[in-house]
Amino acid sequence: MRKVNLTPYLLVLPTLLYLILFFAYPMVRSLSLAVSGEDEYLDILASPDAGAEVSGTLAMQVVVKIVDRVQQDEVLPNGRTRPVYWFQVQGLDINRNEVIGWANQRYLFVESRAESTEARVTSGVPVQGWTLQHIERMFNDFRFWSAIRNTLLLIVIVIPIQFVIALIMALVLQSGIKGSSLFLYIYAIPLGISDLAAGMVWYSIFTQRGFLNSFLDRLGLIDTPFIFIGNDKFGWMMLAIVLAEVWRATSIVMVIVVSGLQGIPRDYMEAGEIFGATLWQRIWHIILPILRPSLQVALILRTILAFQVFAVVVAIAGRDLIPVLANETYRWYNQGDAGFNNPNVAAAYAGLIMLISLGISLFYLRALRSQSEQAAL
Amino acid sequence: MTAITQLNPEQRLAIRRWRVRRATTYLIAILLAFWILLPIWLIMTMAFSSAQDVRAYPLYFAPIPFSTETMQFFIDADGILQSTLNSLWVAVLTMVFSTLIATPAGYAISRFVFRGRDAIRLGILAVRAFPIVILAVPLAVIFINLGLYDSLFSLSLLHTALVMPSSVLVISSVFATVPYELEEAAKVFGCTPFQAFLKVIVPLVLPGVAASAIFAFVTSWNEVFAAILLTLQNRTLPAQILFSLDKSGDPFKFAGAFFMLVPSMIFMFFIRRYLFNMWGQITK
Numbered sequence: 097m098r099k100v101n102l103t104p105y106l107l108v109l110p111t112l113l114y115l116i117l118f119f120a121y122p123m124v125r126s127l128s129l130a131v132s133g134e135d136e137y138l139d140i141l142a143s144p145d146a147g148a149e150v151s152g153t154l155a156m157q158v159v160v161k162i163v164d165r166v167q168q169d170e171v172l173p174n175g176r177t178r179p180v181y182w183f184q185v186q187g188l189d190i191n192r193n194e195v196i197g198w199a200n201q202r203y204l205f206v207e208s209r210a211e212s213t214e215a216r217v218t219s220g221v222p223v224q225g226w227t228l229q230h231i232e233r234m235f236n237d238f239r240f241w242s243a244i245r246n247t248l249l250l251i252v253i254v255i256p257i258q259f260v261i262a263l264i265m266a267l268v269l270q271s272g273i274k275g276s277s278l279f280l281y282i283y284a285i286p287l288g289i290s291d292l293a294a295g296m297v298w299y300s301i302f303t304q305r306g307f308l309n310s311f312l313d314r315l316g317l318i319d320t321p322f323i324f325i326g327n328d329k330f331g332w333m334m335l336a337i338v339l340a341e342v343w344r345a346t347s348i349v350m351v352i353v354v355s356g357l358q359g360i361p362r363d364y365m366e367a368g369e370i371f372g373a374t375l376w377q378r379i380w381h382i383i384l385p386i387l388r389p390s391l392q393v394a395l396i397l398r399t400i401l402a403f404q405v406f407a408v409v410v411a412i413a414g415r416d417l418i419p420v421l422a423n424e425t426y427r428w429y430n431q432g433d434a435g436f437n438n439p440n441v442a443a444a445y446a447g448l449i450m451l452i453s454l455g456i457s458l459f460y461l462r463a464l465r466s467q468s469e470q471a472a473l
Numbered sequence: 474m475t476a477i478t479q480l481n482p483e484q485r486l487a488i489r490r491w492r493v494r495r496a497t498t499y500l501i502a503i504l505l506a507f508w509i510l511l512p513i514w515l516i517m518t519m520a521f522s523s524a525q526d527v528r529a530y531p532l533y534f535a536p537i538p539f540s541t542e543t544m545q546f547f548i549d550a551d552g553i554l555q556s557t558l559n560s561l562w563v564a565v566l567t568m569v570f571s572t573l574i575a576t577p578a579g580y581a582i583s584r585f586v587f588r589g590r591d592a593i594r595l596g597i598l599a600v601r602a603f604p605i606v607i608l609a610v611p612l613a614v615i616f617i618n619l620g621l622y623d624s625l626f627s628l629s630l631l632h633t634a635l636v637m638p639s640s641v642l643v644i645s646s647v648f649a650t651v652p653y654e655l656e657e658a659a660k661v662f663g664c665t666p667f668q669a670f671l672k673v674i675v676p677l678v679l680p681g682v683a684a685s686a687i688f689a690f691v692t693s694w695n696e697v698f699a700a701i702l703l704t705l706q707n708r709t710l711p712a713q714i715l716f717s718l719d720k721s722g723d724p725f726k727f728a729g730a731f732f733m734l735v736p737s738m739i740f741m742f743f744i745r746r747y748l749f750n751m752w753g754q755i756t757k
Contacts, residue, residue: 288740291697297513
């Protein structure tokens with residue numbers, strides 16, 4: 097038997113360990129954070145006595161009927177006693193079954209201890225375990241659906257524009273014009289530009305006393321500055337964000353497309369030209385089919401990155417006007433005044449982004465593969 | 474020699490058509506360059522205008538009269554200098570960690586054929602696709618539990634995970650450009666494998682590895698989402714700017730944007746030749 101050469105494994109090991117520690121483990125931890133936590137439940141008892149048998153379990157904030165009440169003397173740590181009510185309550189438990197039992201007044205909100213016929217469960221005993229409460233909270237948040245909508249809207253608008261521009265850039269660079277390496281550098285500049293800086297750059301254009309208004313003013317088209325960024329300017333803010341995203345993130349698609357184009361043999365293009373194919377025909381019948389793997393990679397990468405759009409939106413529209421998924425993740429995590437300090441719901445958002453990204457990648461891989469298989473038949 | 478001045482009308486038409494096409498290509502190339510450069514020019518105009526001119530309306534479209542007042546105001550603003558130093562430190566750590574860890578892996582992937590190589594390559598690629606938002610929340614919680622929260626060091630650990638896939642892929646493609654025969658020849662002439670690597674290979678791959686290191690630096694310098702989640706007091710520059718967005722006026726934002734742009738533009742210039750190394754091999 098040939099001896100296995102261990103050297104490559106040893107060389108790859110640090111990278112693998114690092115990625116397991118700082119990539120795989122956090123991902124798993126993220127999912128577990130999203131579905132674990134403390135839930136509070138109130139156990140109601142068979143008799144008005146703290147040691148009695150449990151007769152049912154109520155969720156928080158459930159409204160129950162008061163069937164009976166007794167007053168007891170509770171002994172305080174200093175030896176004194178004070179009167180305490182126990183209520184016999186009837187209501188639906190966590191499994192929607194009718195239950196009846198006794199609970200101490202401190203777990204319930206009752207308007208008048210002597211007369212009320214209804215009580216609300218306000219506290220109980222925390223239980224550590226699996227829970228869907230964070231995910232429910234995420235879905236029930238009033239910003240959630242607009243965050244989903246805005247994120248998807250941006251993806252649907254931005255990505256096609258990016259691909260068209262990137263393809264044009266790549267074709268221009270491949271056409272053999274003079275100075276193409278200068279053009280390449282210029283087109284690649286945004287690769288190094290952070291989303292925050294890009295957002296602020298486009299903010300300077302769209303802000304009230306910004307460049308766009310100044311330009312329109314200089315042309316004499318407007319008398320007073322037009323407000324593009326504000327409470328009821330959803331369309332304009334989205335336009336600014338779309339432009340910033342196209343400006344900033346088209347370069348990566350361009351680089352991938354150029355790499356793919358370099359793989360196209362010149363003969364193909366020349367053959368197309370000799371047989372009189374128009375530019376459009378060459379793009380459609382020669383370039384795009386050969387570029388399919390590159391486009392697939394670019395599409396997956398851009399879509400997944402688009403789900404993380406964050407700083408551009410915050411820099412242009414502030415934290416509240418245009419909710420997007422990444423922004424909401426931050427809002428839930430944030431420990432400052434503007435945040436909810438709830439890493440679990442933030443993890444639910446992160447998990448959701450992860451699942452959607454994964455789903456979309458698989459969808460693209462399948463869709464694009466089945467096409468090429470059909471073409472092969 | 475036959476005179477080429479005698480062209481029939483058909484040939485003339487073809488030449489004219491070719492010229493029109495060439496001109497159109499140049500026009501498109503220049504328009505696209507204009508689209509990229511114009512916003513950069515505008516923000517530079519703002520960064521180098523006086524405070525008065527930044528607040529004026531309508532704005533000027535060139536930094537005339539030139540003034541460093543706005544830029545000075547930004548640099549003197551609370552916390553900017555410290556956060557810039559923090560950003561530099563995180564970026565340097567990220568650069569060092571990612572290069573040290575990724576170089577052996579890149580070498581192995583380009584030089585050895587071994588079982589599981591494709592799986593490892595694919596796995597590394599998958600990591601490239603799923604980073605920051607997903608990673609930042611759980612790592613923040615993990616770092617809090619470990620008492621490593623709000624530290625520049627832990628932020629650089631996250632940034633390293635972020636750039637690791639790109640580093641491995643770029644470095645492996647750089648090694649692939651150096652013929653293995655060179656290494657063998659060195660061994661024939663009496664070098665140990667390690668000496669051969671050090672004396673023959675390292676000088677040849679150094680520019681490419683440096684490019685990947687610079688790329689790691691830029692990625693870390695630009696990264697904002699993890700930075701605001703993982704730091705409270707020790708903010709990096711993007712985190713500091715993002716935190717101050719609500720409270721600060723337009724001059725601060727304009728100068729800040731330009732300040733962040735400059736290093737990335739310079740670095741991109743140095744690594745532009747290597748951009749395709751990263752993506753060329755992925756699509757194969």
